[in-house]
Amino acid sequence: MGSTTNIFLFACIFTFTLWNNIQLSVENEFTAHYSSNFSSLPELRVLNLSHNLIRELDFNVFKFNEKLECLDLSHNNLWNMCCQTLASLRHLDLSFNKFKTLPICQEFGNMLNLEYLGLSATMIRKSDFRGSSMKALILEHIRTKVFYFSQDILYKAFSDMNIENLTISDAYMPHMLCPSHTSLFQYLDFSYNALTDEVFKNCDTLIHLKMLILQRNQLENLSKVSSMTSKMKSLKHLEISRNLLYYDENENHCHWVETLAKLNLSSNKLTDSVFGCLPINAQILDLQNNQITTVPKDITELKALKELNIAFNRLTELPGCSHYRGLELLNIEENSILTPSSDFFHSCQNIRELRGGHNPFQCSCELRDFVNFEKKSGGRLVGWPESYVCEYPDGLKGTQLKDFQLSELSCNTTLLLVIALVVTVVVVAVTSFLCIYFDVMWYLKMMWQWTQTKSRVRKSHPEDLQSILHFHAFISYSERDSLWVKNHLIPNLEKEDGSVQICLHERNFIPGKSIVENIINCIEKSYKSIFVLSPNFVQSEWCHYELSFAHHKLFSESCNSLILILLEPIPQYLIPARYHKLKALMAKRTYLEWPKEKNKHGLFWANLKVAINTNLPVSTEMIVV
Numbered sequence: 001m002g003s004t005t006n007i008f009l010f011a012c013i014f015t016f017t018l019w020n021n022i023q024l025s026v027e028n029e030f031t032a033h034y035s036s037n038f039s040s041l042p043e044l045r046v047l048n049l050s051h052n053l054i055r056e057l058d059f060n061v062f063k064f065n066e067k068l069e070c071l072d073l074s075h076n077n078l079w080n081m082c083c084q085t086l087a088s089l090r091h092l093d094l095s096f097n098k099f100k101t102l103p104i105c106q107e108f109g110n111m112l113n114l115e116y117l118g119l120s121a122t123m124i125r126k127s128d129f130r131g132s133s134m135k136a137l138i139l140e141h142i143r144t145k146v147f148y149f150s151q152d153i154l155y156k157a158f159s160d161m162n163i164e165n166l167t168i169s170d171a172y173m174p175h176m177l178c179p180s181h182t183s184l185f186q187y188l189d190f191s192y193n194a195l196t197d198e199v200f201k202n203c204d205t206l207i208h209l210k211m212l213i214l215q216r217n218q219l220e221n222l223s224k225v226s227s228m229t230s231k232m233k234s235l236k237h238l239e240i241s242r243n244l245l246y247y248d249e250n251e252n253h254c255h256w257v258e259t260l261a262k263l264n265l266s267s268n269k270l271t272d273s274v275f276g277c278l279p280i281n282a283q284i285l286d287l288q289n290n291q292i293t294t295v296p297k298d299i300t301e302l303k304a305l306k307e308l309n310i311a312f313n314r315l316t317e318l319p320g321c322s323h324y325r326g327l328e329l330l331n332i333e334e335n336s337i338l339t340p341s342s343d344f345f346h347s348c349q350n351i352r353e354l355r356g357g358h359n360p361f362q363c364s365c366e367l368r369d370f371v372n373f374e375k376k377s378g379g380r381l382v383g384w385p386e387s388y389v390c391e392y393p394d395g396l397k398g399t400q401l402k403d404f405q406l407s408e409l410s411c412n413t414t415l416l417l418v419i420a421l422v423v424t425v426v427v428v429a430v431t432s433f434l435c436i437y438f439d440v441m442w443y444l445k446m447m448w449q450w451t452q453t454k455s456r457v458r459k460s461h462p463e464d465l466q467s468i469l470h471f472h473a474f475i476s477y478s479e480r481d482s483l484w485v486k487n488h489l490i491p492n493l494e495k496e497d498g499s500v501q502i503c504l505h506e507r508n509f510i511p512g513k514s515i516v517e518n519i520i521n522c523i524e525k526s527y528k529s530i531f532v533l534s535p536n537f538v539q540s541e542w543c544h545y546e547l548s549f550a551h552h553k554l555f556s557e558s559c560n561s562l563i564l565i566l567l568e569p570i571p572q573y574l575i576p577a578r579y580h581k582l583k584a585l586m587a588k589r590t591y592l593e594w595p596k597e598k599n600k601h602g603l604f605w606a607n608l609k610v611a612i613n614t615n616l617p618v619s620t621e622m623i624v625v
């Protein structure tokens with residue numbers, strides 16, 4: 001092992017904070033000389049003996065002072081130590097004495113309450129730190145004043161230490177050497193120093209290092225830092241927050257060691273490009289307080305990523321999880337996110353916790369789904385509801401998202417369309433139903449035809465309407481009652497001298513014209529319209545139409561031109577509801593009833609003829625074909 005001859009000057013003041021389990025070995029050789037006795041002061045807690053001329057001290061003098069907490073022996077002439085465990089001691093200052101080597105006692109390791117140990121020496125020997133049992137050394141708040149030697153020697157002494165944990169923190173340390181041979185270091189904390197990108201460059205001896213803390217140093221080039229880790233085969237956790245790190249996306253030179261699982265990059269100068277330089281097996285990434293505006297879409301997949309912190313950046317939208325599907329925790333507090341979409345929760349299936357508060361939320365329809373998601377799933381948003389407050393629009397500023405409400409209808413365009421569609425369909429359906437039920441279309445068509453025919457007739461015979469009357473009567477009947485019409489009605493009306501002319505559709509219809517037109521023609525050219533009513537009639541569509549035409553004429557010319565013959569009684573229920581006109585007519589008007597008894601037939605025909613002849617103003621010569 002290394003010899004004790006490797007001595008170098010260390011003309012500086014050291015302030016050590018000893019960890020409880022430090023154990024140091026030093027060969028002791030002392031002379032006991034009691035210069036004082038404090039046994040009569042069992043309550044003694046603080047003893048300040050600084051700035052005296054004490055040359056030797058045996059700690060045994062304090063063995064009755066069980067409550068002694070603070071012992072200041074600085075600025076004396078002590079040159080040798082007689083060690084003793086003082087269990088209650090918290091503060092022990094031995095600095096500025098005449099010790100040649102560091103006065104380190106093994107007993108210090110047993111002083112479990114010791115928080116402060118002040119030491120100084122004119123020399124440091126490697127053996128000072130040698131021990132079979134020493135595992136960790138912590139040096140904090142070191143203020144070096146004067147160096148009379150090459151710093152490299154000091155760095156070498158530290159870097160070649162055979163211990164597991166080394167902390168040199170807040171020591172203005174500008175550099176540290178790579179251990180010259182395979183090192184035992186597992187944990188290195190060099191935070192609050194002045195280390196640059198050159199630290200541990202091309203270093204391949206730190207193969208057991210698991211955790212490296214370089215918080216608050218002068219690191220700048222992220223790609224260099226990644227290369228630094230490439231040979232640290234066991235490195236799991238790298239803490240490089242609060243440096244000056246940036247990454248230029250054109251570089252594309254990142255070589256992180258594959259074992260790296262936790263990386264703290266917070267408080268640096270990183271931009272969106274940092275996503276092109278991340279360790280692929282990272283599980284925990286801290287990127288808070290940088291200058292990130294978006295998480296680019298084309299980043300390498302980070303399959304293992306569980307925790308991602310992007311708080312205190314400049315994000316404008318919630319990043320999805322397409323590149324890190326296993327994400328469980330995401331922090332995006334204090335960014336510039338206006339309207340986080342609830343799609344986030346669909347792409348981030350494993351998310352357990354989302355910290356999204358303190359963003360300038362814009363309370364609009366787009367935000368509703370996000371709010372509803374929290375209300376439904378509950379508890380995934382950390383800080384809900386007090387950290388989630390509307391910033392825009394001005395009218396809602398300060399309103400908590402949980403109290404922000406917009407009606408389903410004002411936001412959901414699909415619903416709005418569906419409702420409009422349903423209303424339209426209903427209106428169309430109701431209108432159609434009414435049209436069909438009341439035969440509106442048919443009536444319209446009929447009116448139109450009627451008007452057309454009339455105007456045509458007027459044009460051809462403008463001089464006198466009377467001159468177009470060719471017939472005494474038009475007979476409307478159901479085809480099923482045709483036997484009665486042909487065998488009884490017509491022969492009886494037309495017999496004698498042909499003074500009564502009847503318009504019959506088989507006989508007088510003009511071929512080539514539509515049925516409706518023929519019917520209208522027939523009605524137009526006849527004084528009277530005779531309707532042979534029977535259950536058959538009511539069930540015939542055509543008969544009903546004919547009745548409607550005739551009825552229309554009746555009103556338009558306000559003359560009594562309708563004659564109803566009731567061939568067979570018609571029960572009211574047989575008349576379809578939509579034939580309300582027929583119903584009304586039958587209810588109001590008197591009709592001639594066809595008698596069953598033969599002897600009454602004569603009277604019937606007489607009555608009928610009277611009805612036809614009543615208003616017959618012109619003679620037979622007007623009948624022209």
Ligand SMILES: *[C@@H]1O[C@H](CO)[C@@H](O)[C@H](O)[C@H]1NC(C)=O
Pocket residue numbers: 034036037039
């Ligand atoms: C110190 O005190 C102890 C115990 O009271 C006593 O035995 C010893 O003689 C004292 N020593 C001196 C130098 O007075």
Ligand SMILES: *[C@@H]1O[C@H](CO)[C@@H](O)[C@H](O)[C@H]1NC(C)=O
Pocket residue numbers: 048049050051070072
């Ligand atoms: C002890 O006394 C000196 C001089 O009076 C003072 O500077 C020092 O701070 C004191 N030590 C403690 C621990 O209070």
Ligand SMILES: *[C@@H]1O[C@H](CO)[C@@H](O)[C@H](O)[C@H]1NC(C)=O
Pocket residue numbers: 135136164165187
């Ligand atoms: C070294 O540091 C690690 C991490 O802080 C700790 O868990 C471990 O107990 C330390 N080991 C020693 C020997 O102090």
Ligand SMILES: *[C@@H]1O[C@H](CO)[C@@H](O)[C@H](O)[C@H]1NC(C)=O
Pocket residue numbers: 221222223224248251253
């Ligand atoms: C960062 O380091 C890499 C690798 O050494 C180098 O190629 C690159 O130029 C450096 N970037 C800057 C901006 O200095």
Ligand SMILES: *[C@@H]1O[C@H](CO)[C@@H](O)[C@H](O)[C@H]1NC(C)=O
Pocket residue numbers: 215241242264265266267284285286
């Ligand atoms: C990263 O470092 C900062 C301090 O610089 C600390 O507040 C934060 O908790 C660390 N992040 C993680 C994940 O440990």
